[in-house]
Amino acid sequence: MNHYAPWKNTLVVFFLFITSLYALPNIYGSDLAIQITGTGDYAVEENDLEGINNALVENAIDFKSLELINSNILIRFSDSKSQLSSKALLKDTLSRNYVVALNLAPSIPQWLSGLGGQAMSLGLDLRGGVHFLLEVDMEAVISTSIDRYYNELRTLLRKDKLYKKIRKEDNLLVASFKTEEQKDKAKKLIKSDLSDLMIVEGSESELEVSLEMSSNAQKAAKSSALKQNITTLRNRVNELGVAEPIIQQQGSERIVVQLPGVQDTARAKEILGAVATVEFRLVDEKNDVQTAIQSGKIPSGSKLYKFKDGRPLLLKTTVIVTGENIVDATSGVDQNNQPKVIIVLDNAGGRTMLETTKEFIGYRMGVVFIENQVETIIENGKTVKKRSKTQDIINAATIQGTFSNRFEITGLDSSREATNLALLLRAGSLSAPIEIIEERTIGPSLGADNIQKGLISVLVGFALVLVFMAWRYRVFGLVANVALTLNLITIVSVLSMIQATLTLPGIAGIVLTVGMAVDANVLIFERIKEELRSTKNIQKAISAGYEKALLTIADANITTLIASLVLFSFGTGAIKGFAVTLSIGIITSMFTAIIVSRAMINLIYGGKKIEELSI
């Protein structure tokens, strides 16, 4: 009685060995590091190492090591000064195919990382960083799509001169016809060739019909807008240089962006949310802008724009190229020391630009800077979305000669504006305005504080429980204490293995499990005490105590597990962290408090003749 088979003991020891091994990486600190990754399809390679090495050596920057791991180049430093100066250096030397980011690299010995050992991944509240929840303005997406369908519908019906007029009403297209026959013809044509548009039920009158986007078309438009925005955001984050960013879709119209370790959060906000792009249009040289303003009649084919200082100018409605044709943009200064942006267009854009400049030499071309913004405001107690769009001409210069895919634009206010515009053009524009609807930023100092305070409270709470248990249950208490310690190690080990994110509430979850994990042992020990009152057979009392308590422990823990699973499924970031550690703690505590403690009790008391238990 009270004897585990050797294989069972071996299994317990083996299991504990494995968990201790994988908890081990957490005791090593981390190095200041720079992480270099390729952007997009570009991957860093072995031969990049030499260039970087040379650059660092030439500038006499001290570094601990330089290595290539999983298509990441990692450079470790011993002080933050050389870390920062080499970031600046490498950003300048390397081309824009590389993302250079500050990072912390755990200094786990080779043999351990070779076994797959990793330290726990710390949440933003512990390491510092920014969490943004962005919402894509889906109404704007639909409205833009309707604009596109407006053009398509006109083209479709124009062939047979079917319509009298098509107008846009909110998110509807209303087409009117001269005869009913034409209307029927048009309806057939729309059904076969433009099936994304559907007739609004009950809207049809004798000579008019309202069309809306089908729900499938709406869904497709929304999901493509979301995907494109995610791509753009990823590009922008790459431009900012962040190690291990997270950019994820959440629900059908939201995007989560997490940037660990970002220091300049104001700039991050500015860059992520900006919807700025440029358009190139010819200036309408035939009509006079003053006449147009005075008469209030804008000539057809033209549109009235203003310079930033308010001067009006008529531009053609046809766009030569838009920001979407831009493949690269860099900022700089021109010969007059004015900020400029050098633009490189894609093939299609270059061709159009070449044709246009060939045909319209001597004409002026206007550069329009467009910025879209969306804000949720409270109006009369209700939340409403407020959209604003600014379109300013930043430059209108005469076309001196033909050019195609490479040229520069000037007229920007400051070099900061030029840098931002170049960045935004490079990263691609957002297909729909986005708005930051939630932000949680934790500065590096608070992150460090949180780790320290969390650690202290775990240790103090843990120590107090150890003392209390030893005092109350003596030898059995010591056994429970060993089990509790192993439980703590197992939690850390599991968290490291599954790379779940540890947050401050997560630490609280660990603290709480420490308190609750002894429960299983308390249940068992109290039960053994009870058994001892009714039986003289000590071995039997131990075994009965464990067996009778087992079902209760399982019942009690499963219900707590249900509560923490609900927490997990509902939880946002921090709360999820709490649910994760609590769930893991509950499961691991069952193992350590029941099986491991039993193994130890068996070793101490099993099979021996015992007069009295120290309980």
Added chain:
Amino acid sequence: MSLKSLNIPVINFVGNRKYALIFSAILLVVSIASIGFQGLKFGIDFTGGTLIELGYEKTADLEDIRSKLTSANYKGTNVQYFGSDTEVLIQLEPQAASSAQLSSSIIRMLGDGLDVRRVEFVGPKVGEELTNDGGLAMLYALIGILIYVAFRFEYRFALGSIAALVHDVIITIGIFSLLQIEFDLTVLAAILAVIGYSLNDTIVVFDRIRENFLSTRHIEPGPIVNDALNQTLSRTLMTSLTTLIVLLALFYLGGEVIHSFAGALIIGVVIGTYSSIYVASSMILALGISKEDMLPSEKEKKEIDARP
């Protein structure tokens, strides 16, 4: 064998349950009244708004910060020290044009070289959603538990445990309302954890009640329940004590950010311990639990016979 002959101190919990009932009733009425009249001091997680925690090198001048905010026309601001007098917490209710850029402009206005420790911005829509989701989460947790307990025990036990949980949740929230402690997402998480914890306690007692019904020849439910409460009493107190020890460590050492969270858990654990002794068992007695209800079905009986 009676408990007395086994040298176990016997407290007449069941006999005293009238007083417990009155005590609980008073707590519940006060809690509900406070929640109803005074409401909760919701944090920005639920109301929406902006929160900025700044670190100053020297003692921060709160008046100066306040006057700067007022002259910049910010409404509904709250400025206070946070933890120490070099750390300042600024809270703003949602402004007419509330956006994530707001915090940047305030930090710029207050001066350079400040240590920006924390910025939280919750848009009005998100706040609303978090409130709804939070309520739903609580409801789901309760339903999930109800189903499990009904399945494992019997419906009266399920109702008894839910009554105890509702009791605990209302009183914990009530205390937050009475003391006007800020109620944020972490507090909500704490309350859900309290649900788990309190239930844990209740289940242990119920398990014992069921066991006693099956193993003794008593037929009267009252003494059986009372025995079970006494038998599990030292365990209930021990576990509550160890849990409270670590929670107190968390409360005093875990830092300001975790303060309300630890506070909610402490309140919840105390109330939960009390309710698992008095509320849950009184409830099943009131619902008329009897030995017949405990007799296992044929299948279960075989399982029990098979046990050593």
